[in-house]
Amino acid sequence: MDSFIKTVLTDLQKKNLNLEDLNFILPSKRAGVFLKHQLAHLLTVPVFVPQIVSIEEFVEELSGLKTITNVELLFELYTSYKSSTNANELESFESFSKWAQILLQDFNEIDRYLVPQQHIFDYLKAIKEINHWSLNNNQTDLIKTHLKFWNKLKTYYKDFRDNLLKSKRGYQGLIYREAAENLEVYIEHNSTKNHVFLGFNALNTAESQIIQGLLQNDIAHIYWDIDKVFIEDPIHDAGLFTRKHLKEWNYFQKQPFNWVSSHYTEDKNIEVIGIPKFVGQAKHIGQLLKEISTTNKNLSSVAVILGEENLLIPVLNSIPRQIKALNVTMGLPLKFVPLASLFEYLFSLHKSNPDHLYYKDIIDILTHPSIYNLLNDEENDNGCDKIIEHIQQNNLVYVKPNDLKKLCKLDSELISLLFGNWEDNPDIALKNCSKLIFSIKTNYDNNKTNNSLELEYLYRFNILFNQLSLLNNSHKHLNSIAVLHSIFIELLSSETLDFKGEPLEGLQIMGMLESRVLDFETVIISSVNEGILPSGKTNNSFIPFDVKIENGLPTYKEKDAVYTYHFYRLLQRAKNVYILYNTEVDALKGGEKSRFITQLEIEEIHDIKHSILSSKVPLIKQKLKQITKTNLVLEKLKAVALRGFSPSSLTNYIRNPIDFYYEKILDIKTFEDVEENIAANTLGTVIHDTLEDFYKPFEGHFLTVDILKDFKNRIKETVTRHFKNLYKDGDFTKGKNLIIYKIAQRYILNFIISEIESLNNGNNIKIIAIEVKNTIDIKIEELNFPIKLTGKVDRVDECNGITRVIDYKSGKVEQSKVEIADWENLITDYDKYSKSFQILSYAYMMHQNKRLEFPIEAGIISFKNLGAGLLKFGKKPSTHSRTKDQLVTEETLQNFEIELKKLIVEICNPQLDFIENKLS
Numbered sequence: 001m002d003s004f005i006k007t008v009l010t011d012l013q014k015k016n017l018n019l020e021d022l023n024f025i026l027p028s029k030r031a032g033v034f035l036k037h038q039l040a041h042l043l044t045v046p047v048f049v050p051q052i053v054s055i056e057e058f059v060e061e062l063s064g065l066k067t068i069t070n071v072e073l074l075f076e077l078y079t080s081y082k083s084s085t086n087a088n089e090l091e092s093f094e095s096f097s098k099w100a101q102i103l104l105q106d107f108n109e110i111d112r113y114l115v116p117q118q119h120i121f122d123y124l125k126a127i128k129e130i131n132h133w134s135l136n137n138n139q140t141d142l143i144k145t146h147l148k149f150w151n152k153l154k155t156y157y158k159d160f161r162d163n164l165l166k167s168k169r170g171y172q173g174l175i176y177r178e179a180a181e182n183l184e185v186y187i188e189h190n191s192t193k194n195h196v197f198l199g200f201n202a203l204n205t206a207e208s209q210i211i212q213g214l215l216q217n218d219i220a221h222i223y224w225d226i227d228k229v230f231i232e233d234p235i236h237d238a239g240l241f242t243r244k245h246l247k248e249w250n251y252f253q254k255q256p257f258n259w260v261s262s263h264y265t266e267d268k269n270i271e272v273i274g275i276p277k278f279v280g281q282a283k284h285i286g287q288l289l290k291e292i293s294t295t296n297k298n299l300s301s302v303a304v305i306l307g308e309e310n311l312l313i314p315v316l317n318s319i320p321r322q323i324k325a326l327n328v329t330m331g332l333p334l335k336f337v338p339l340a341s342l343f344e345y346l347f348s349l350h351k352s353n354p355d356h357l358y359y360k361d362i363i364d365i366l367t368h369p370s371i372y373n374l375l376n377d378e379e380n381d382n383g384c385d386k387i388i389e390h391i392q393q394n395n396l397v398y399v400k401p402n403d404l405k406k407l408c409k410l411d412s413e414l415i416s417l418l419f420g421n422w423e424d425n426p427d428i429a430l431k432n433c434s435k436l437i438f439s440i441k442t443n444y445d446n447n448k449t450n451n452s453l454e455l456e457y458l459y460r461f462n463i464l465f466n467q468l469s470l471l472n473n474s475h476k477h478l479n480s481i482a483v484l485h486s487i488f489i490e491l492l493s494s495e496t497l498d499f500k501g502e503p504l505e506g507l508q509i510m511g512m513l514e515s516r517v518l519d520f521e522t523v524i525i526s527s528v529n530e531g532i533l534p535s536g537k538t539n540n541s542f543i544p545f546d547v548k549i550e551n552g553l554p555t556y557k558e559k560d561a562v563y564t565y566h567f568y569r570l571l572q573r574a575k576n577v578y579i580l581y582n583t584e585v586d587a588l589k590g591g592e593k594s595r596f597i598t599q600l601e602i603e604e605i606h607d608i609k610h611s612i613l614s615s616k617v618p619l620i621k622q623k624l625k626q627i628t629k630t631n632l633v634l635e636k637l638k639a640v641a642l643r644g645f646s647p648s649s650l651t652n653y654i655r656n657p658i659d660f661y662y663e664k665i666l667d668i669k670t671f672e673d674v675e676e677n678i679a680a681n682t683l684g685t686v687i688h689d690t691l692e693d694f695y696k697p698f699e700g701h702f703l704t705v706d707i708l709k710d711f712k713n714r715i716k717e718t719v720t721r722h723f724k725n726l727y728k729d730g731d732f733t734k735g736k737n738l739i740i741y742k743i744a745q746r747y748i749l750n751f752i753i754s755e756i757e758s759l760n761n762g763n764n765i766k767i768i769a770i771e772v773k774n775t776i777d778i779k780i781e782e783l784n785f786p787i788k789l790t791g792k793v794d795r796v797d798e799c800n801g802i803t804r805v806i807d808y809k810s811g812k813v814e815q816s817k818v819e820i821a822d823w824e825n826l827i828t829d830y831d832k833y834s835k836s837f838q839i840l841s842y843a844y845m846m847h848q849n850k851r852l853e854f855p856i857e858a859g860i861i862s863f864k865n866l867g868a869g870l871l872k873f874g875k876k877p878s879t880h881s882r883t884k885d886q887l888v889t890e891e892t893l894q895n896f897e898i899e900l901k902k903l904i905v906e907i908c909n910p911q912l913d914f915i916e917n918k919l920s
Contacts, residue, residue, distance in 0.1 A: 003519040003573065005031070005038045008198050008223045013042070020047040023195045029054045030329050030510075031199065031517035055200075055207065056172070062179035062186050062210070065170040070494050071464070073104055073171055074487070075471045080159035084152060094483040097490050104171065106542050107157060111173030112204040114180060115551045121154035123547060176206035183213045195220040199517035201569075202241045202562045205552065208249075215251045224257075225517070227264040227572050229605070230565075237564035263572045265605055270571075272597050274583040274612035279314050281526045281580045284613070286318030288524055288578055289507065293322055296522070299507040303520040305570065306511055307527030310336050315509065315526075325506025329514045331496030334464070339457045340492055342368045343433060346418065347485035353424040356398035359391050365418055370454075374414065374443050395727055414439060426478040430469040437462045460497045512566050522576040525567070528594040529581050533567060534560035567596050583612060625658050627914040636665045637908055641783075644775055644790030645904065647841035653907055654837070655830040658916040660907070684810035686722045686744050687863060688771075688794065691751075691808065693718050695795065696770045703765045708756050712749060719745050747810070747863040754866055758799075768796040768803070774845035780901050783908055789900075793842045796852070804870065805843045805858040805888075809835075812864035813871055821876045823895045827903040835860060839873055840896045843888050856888040 002010075012019060019039065026032055032052040039049070053061075060067060068076075077100055078093055110120060164170050170178065195214050200222070203211065214220035230239035231246075246257050275281045285304060292302060306312060312332050319326065334340055345368065349361040365371055366384040375383035387407050391399060401419040405412045417432045417439070437458050444451040444458075468487070472478045478487065508520065512533070530536060537556045539545065548555050571577055579600075581593045601608055627633070653660035662668045694711045723732055723741060732741040758765065775790040795806040817835045820826055826833050839858040846852045859872040874886040885892075906912055 003034075003038070004199065004223075004225045004517060005035050005519075006042070008196070009035075009038055009042050011223075012196065012221075017194065019043070020050050021194060022050045023193055024050060024052040025055055025058045025195060025197050026052065027055060027199050027516040028514065029057075030514055034518060056175075059176055059179040059206070059210070062182050063170065063175045064182065065165075065168055065175050065178055067172065067175060068164075068169045069467065070101075070104075071467050071491060072169075072471060074100055074490075075475045075477055076163060077104060077156070077160050078477050079475055080163060081156055084155045084159055089148070092483065093477040093479070094486040097487050101490065101494065102540055102542055103153075103156070105540065107160070108171055108173035109541075109543075109553050110157075110551075111171075111177040112206055113551070113553050114177060114205040114209070115553065117157060118154065120543075120547070120551055121157065123550075124153065124543065125150045127544065127547065176204065180206040180209050183210055187213060187217050187219070191217070191219060193219055196223070197221070198223040199225050201225075201565045202554075202558065203245070204554075208245075212249055212251055215255075224259045225569060225572075226260055227568070228260050228262045229264045230568060231260055237561040238568040239565075240558075240561040241565070261572065264568070268571065268575060268577060268606055270577045270579070270600070270606050270608050272579045272581070272593075272600075272608055272610045274581055274593065274610075276582065276584045276613070278308060278311055278527065278582060280613070281582065282311055282314035282318045284580060285315055285524055285526060286320055289323060290320040292522060293320060299323060299325070300505060301521040303508040303510065303515065303518070303523050303570075305515055305523060305525045306330065306509065307525065307529075307533040309333060309511060311526055312336075312509070319507070323507055326509060327506055328499035328509045330509070330511040331498045333493060334460065334495045334497060335492035337457050337460070337497055339370060339454075339461055342370055343461070343488065344485075346433070347429070347481060347488060349419075350422040350424075350429065351480070351482040351485050353422070353481070355421075356400055357404075357419055359397055359399060362391065362399060362404070362419065363388055370440050371418070374440055422481060424480050426472060426481055426484040427469070429481050429484055430465050430472070433465050434462060434469075437465070456497065456499075464491065464495060512563060515566060515570055519573045520570070521574060522578075523570050523574045524578040524580070525570065526580045527582065528567075528579050528596060530592045530594055533594050533596060534563045536560070564596065624918060625914075625916040627658065627661050629910050629913060633661075633665055634908075634910055638785045640664050641785065641787040641904075641908065644788035645907075646789075647791050647838045650841070650900075650903060650907075651830060651834040651837055653903070654827055654834065656917040657907075657914040661914045680810065682723075682726050683740055683744055684808075685726055686719060687747055687810050688808055689722045689726075690715070690718045690744075690748055691795075692771045695767055698767045699769055701767060703755065703759060703767065705756055705759055708752050708759070711752050715745050715748050715752075719748065747866075750866050751861070751863065754869070763800055764798075766798040768798055769793065769851070770795055772796060772846075772851075774842070774849055774851075776845050776848040778901065778904070780905060782905050787904060787908075789841065789845060791842060791845060793846060796846065803852050803856050805839060805846060805852070805856065806870065807835075807839050807842065807860050809860050809862045810864070811862065813860050813862035814865065815868060815871050818860055818871050819874045819876050823899055826896070826899045827906075836873055840888070840893070841900070843873075844893050844896055844900070847893055854887075854889060857886065858888050 009019070012022065024032070024035060026035065032054065035052055036049060056067070074097060078096055081096060081100075082090060109115075110117060161174060164174060165178075197211055197220060200207075200211075201224075211220065211222060215222060224242055224245075226239055226242045230236045231242055233239065234243070246252055273284065275284050289299075289302075289304075293299060296302065304315065306315065309330065309332065312328070312330065313336065316328070342365070345361065345364045349357065349365065366375070366387060372384050387404060390396075390407055401415070401421065404419050405415050414436075417436050420432075422428050422432065441455065441458050444455060468478070468484070478484050508518075525533075527533060535556070539556065541548075543553065545555060547553075579597060581597065600606065601610075629637070649660065649664060652663065694714070698707065719741070723744070727737075732738060755765070772793050773790070774793060775788055778787045778789055780787060793805060794808045795804075797804050797806065813835060817832070818839065820833055820836050826837055839860060843852070843856055843858040847856070857870070857872050859870040861870055862868065865871070872886045873888060875892070877885075
């Protein structure tokens with residue numbers, strides 16, 4: 001089947017028109033490349049290439065104005081706004097930018113559709129005055145300010161328009177209005193030119209007047225691309241605009257309306273596929289392309305149309321490796337470019353002009369791929385890691401920029417760019433961002449790797465920052481980094497990175513609008529969901545719906561009809577069509593297939609194959625980790641046994657053998673992040689260290705009330721010292737940290753008060769040992785290598801003649817957690833018996849070292865449960881006895897020894913693997 005472009009060129013030849021003398025006007029620049037390609041195949045003799053321009057270029061020529069960027073428009077509009085607004089009513093540039101984009105869009109629409117400006121602005125003003133929400137004669141300041149805005153819209157527009165016209169520049173709508181006004185002059189000076197318009201559908205009023213004027217003067221031809229099915233159906237939106245042109249244009253009262261094709265009803269393979277999530281669609285597109293490429297080596301006739309622009313990167317990552325040539329023709333919003341996040345981090349960090357930088361902001365920047373690779377070069381290995389490690393080790397919540405420079409001496413200039421004081425000055429910020437871009441580029445150049453896409457990102461952001469810098473130099477609207485940050489975020493949504501490639505080779509990837517005039521044999525369309533294709537009822541405008549209808553401005557219905565046309569036009573000449581939609585319900589969009597799909601099914605013109613890929617995540621059987629005890633592992637185990645198993649490492653094994661393996665065999669330490677808020681283990685350590693300071697000097701002495709009162713007076717000083725030692729440069733003078741700091745003091749105070757009360761109640765307490773280290777040898781017949789058990793006991797004292805082995809816990813412990821029913825469960829049930837195992841371990845080691853004589857009590861003091869006193873280990877009564885035994889006897893330790901040795905044998909048994917416990 002011949003493409004639409006080829007059909008047009010063939011017809012022009014039949015009319016005996018000299019192709020090289022024609023002026024082709026197309027909906028887009030991209031279509032011009034394909035037109036040249038078809039010309040080359042059609043002509044048999046060399047000719048000069050005819051003039052081929054997009055409609056925007058043609059209209060720009062008519063108007064005599066140059067198009068300016070969206071960034072420039074924003075600055076120019078604010079200049080006009082300032083000149084027309086009283087100083088006391090003036091909004092900041094930051095606030096202005098949030099609604100100015102909508103205003104620019106409305107100005108654009110008003111001009112493109114040639115609406116009389118005076119009429120519509122007066123109309124809007126009158127509506128707002130009628131509809132204001134106060135019925136009182138005396139309007140509030142808020143209402144007055146609201147109405148002033150509408151009163152001044154006409155002034156804003158006039159000043160803005162006049163300033164642009166003086167400098168021979170304009171936005172799209174202004175250029176269209178000027179072009180329409182200059183049409184007669186253009187026709188007079190170009191009466192011998194022959195214009196060819198092809199592939200147009202929805203035309204604004206200015207375009208319609210221009211084309212009609214050229215047609216009426218017999219210096220133009222127009223070629224529509226519409227199918228019989230769409231134009232003959234009075235309610236089919238794909239033919240909405242063409243039916244309107246046919247009915248309203250005077251030209252077609254006398255001239256025939258040609259170029260109605262009938263390709264849509266031809267046989268087509270159409271598959272509609274529901275797929276969960278956008279990434280699922282991207283992966284399926286890759287799978288489809290893999291299947292297509294096996295039978296079709298020339299993929300230039302295959303197009304992937306992305307309904308959702310942020311699918312571009314996932315789709316590019318899903319392209320099969322065998323596809324070497326592809327062409328991307330669409331704009332990717334800058335907010336989806338990875339480099340955007342780096343500058344957002346930087347502006348966010350510097351907008352408050354801090355003297356001390358928050359550690360998370362620093363880590364976000366240092367771990368960004370662009371910076372991490374820049375600092376971690378061959379000369380300065382692990383530069384970022386060194387800084388991050390220093391922050392973590394010293395628990396730095398806030399860091400001074402100079403400290404970062406000292407840590408990374410080789411790249412102090414780069415550190416200054418990133419973290420030095422930007423003085424809340426946008427000029428310095430923009431200058432530093434540009435320098436940073438060139439530093440990253442130099443790094444890419446030095447590495448000599450293929451970073452063409454990353455370089456394109458850098459180039460686009462460099463242009464953006466240069467524009468902002470030049471505009472701010474001339475307009476001075478950016479007065480702080482906070483304003484710059486706000487404008488930057490606004491621009492990320494509106495500015496795009498335009499990809500360019502070889503459009504005639506390989507797979508074609510494009511957005512819906514980029515497909516205008518082009519035909520493909522195989523089409524894959526993604527994101528065909530309500531709210532995307534079509535976009536539905538979005539009204540991003542200050543102009544009410546009824547006012548738009550009154551003035552002939554497009555509403556959501558016309559915008560939906562535009563996408564309906566493009567969707568169906570892609571299907572017209574295609575043979576294979578794959579329509580993908582998202583089946584997952586999303587908060588804003590997704591889950592509901594597009595009305596386009598329903599319409600295709602209701603038409604019953606084609607046999608539609610509809611399938612839904614399972615949204616269920618395949619059930620993956622959870623396989624517990626299992627580590628075989630190789631000779632190397634066994635050697636490591638022997639070394640651990642020689643150093644000594646600690647009670648905590650043994651209970652860690654009971655909890656999960658894999659954790660024991662990671663910690664003791666592989667020596668993998670738990671990652672310690674910065675404690676922004678004081679952690680539980682830090683609190684516990686402070687309590688332990690403070691009590692050690694208090695009680696250690698009194699080993700071998702009886703406690704007295706005076707001694708304990710002295711402890712009370714020293715609590716704040718001692719706790720503060722230990723917090724400073726442990727929490728490094730962390731701040732505990734405010735917020736949650738201050739609360740935890742006070743809690744530590746309260747815990748210790750309450751404990752000392754309980755000790756005083758115990759003495760006052762007639763108890764005699766003698767301190768035997770504080771924080772005493774114990775190491776014992778254990779002989780196990782089944783194991784032929786030395787084994788030690790090692791640990792530190794928090795406190796050993798004697799109360800009324802009974803020796804007590806005490807372990808401190810800063811958390812909450814109940815009495816039930818230090819009691820056992822059956823000895824066999826001691827080494828199998830971590831949750832119930834780990835506390836009992838630990839205190840029995842300490843009692844066992846102290847007894848083996850002959851430091852204790854029976855009777856013994858072993859227990860826990862829980863600082864969150866101080867009222868319960870010493871939580872003593874106890875053996876729950878058997879069925880034959882109702883008395884709970886809370887004394888640790890020789891028999892108790894013998895039973896414990898049996899279970900202890902059984903546990904160690906299990907750990908060291910070469911036949912038993914380390915098998916993961918399933919933790920809840």
